[in-house]
Structures are given as C-alpha cells and as structure tokens.
Amino acid sequence: MLRLHHAPLACSLASRLALMEAGLEHEIVFVHTTRGEQRGEAYRAINPRGQVPALETPEGVLTESSAILPYIADLAPDRRLMPSPGTFARAEAQAWLGHLATSIHGAYGGLLKPEFACAREAYVAQLAAALHALDARLAGQDTMLGAFSVVDLYLLVFCLWRATVPGLPALPHLDAFQQRMLARPGIAPTIGEEMRLRAETA
Numbered sequence: 667m668l669r670l671h672h673a674p675l676a677c678s679l680a681s682r683l684a685l686m687e688a689g690l691e692h693e694i695v696f697v698h699t700t701r702g703e704q705r706g707e708a709y710r711a712i713n714p715r716g717q718v719p720a721l722e723t724p725e726g727v728l729t730e731s732s733a734i735l736p737y738i739a740d741l742a743p744d745r746r747l748m749p750s751p752g753t754f755a756r757a758e759a760q761a762w763l764g765h766l767a768t769s770i771h772g773a774y775g776g777l778l779k780p781e782f783a784c785a786r787e788a789y790v791a792q793l794a795a796a797l798h799a800l801d802a803r804l805a806g807q808d809t810m811l812g813a814f815s816v817v818d819l820y821l822l823v824f825c826l827w828r829a830t831v832p833g834l835p836a837l838p839h840l841d842a843f844q845q846r847m848l849a850r851p852g853i854a855p856t857i858g859e860e861m862r863l864r865a866e867t868a
Contacts, residue, residue: 678719688742
C-alpha cells in the first residue's frame, strides 16, 4: 500500500489530492510540522531531509512533489492525470511542475521565514510577478495543460496559500481556476479537514 506522510495545508496536499483523484489505495500519515514532528528521529528515518511529502511505496520512499505527482499519475494511467511518458506534452508538464516547485514555492518560502523579513517586499513582488504569469496562462483555458492533471492540483495549493500574503494583486483567472478545482468531487471537504487539523495544531 502507498503511505503518504503529509502536513495539513502544506505543499504535500497536492500529493494527497492526487492519490484521491487516482483512486489508489493509500494511507495518510499526518506530520504536524507546527509541532516540529518533521525534525524528530522517527520521521527523519523516513525522510532524512525532514520535509514533506514523503511517499512510502513497495520499492522505497519517494520525496519531492515534482517526483511524487507524476509517479502517482503513472500508477493510474486510465485517469489521465499526466500526459504519456516520452511525449513533448509530458516534458511540458514536468516543466510546469518544476516551475511551481522552484519559482512559486520558493517565493512563498521566503515570505514564511522570519530571517528573510527584511526582504519581504522583494519576495512579495517576486511572487506577484510569478502568479501574474500563471493568471495570464489561464486566460481562456480551464486548466494548466488544457486537460485536468496533477499540475492543476499542485497549483491549487499555491492558490490557497495566497490568503496568507496580504498585498497580492487581483488575479481573476487564478480565482476562477481555484473555484473550478474546489468544485471537483471530494476536494473541498478534504481541504476543510486540512484547515481544521491545521487550526488544532497551530
């Protein structure tokens, strides 16, 4: 069985949603990062870097969202959660996953670290520019790749995080995208559960 180690509302939420969309049998193990559980000996035995997500598979532990999401998609090819391996479309999807993991997640990361408070304005500007480009990408299309994929689930997480950053510009296409994703079966209730868990451990 697949076992996902995941922190409520963290980037690992995309992997949780992907497992749900793929219809794969799995178990969710919550890692409460607000309590520092990711730094404990038990969790570091699973992921020595002390980060989420970590996906336990029959072949070993896989880390990093940009690797886990395509892996999940490939386990359920009938769900078409990623383009076929070896195609240009697949490479384009990987490029978007990489962009979200670095440019978008990286900008949010700078805003979440107290030691970078002096550079907050620069990080907000960097994030705003990156989100604006994604907003433009979604003008006239419902999903990032033209069909629903794990790329959309990853982007949804970063759309949700916008609520934690005052001063971001209006992004109507991202707003509409977020609402479309929340309308998918099971996604809104799952996020509601995540919000409750996060509040309980804050």
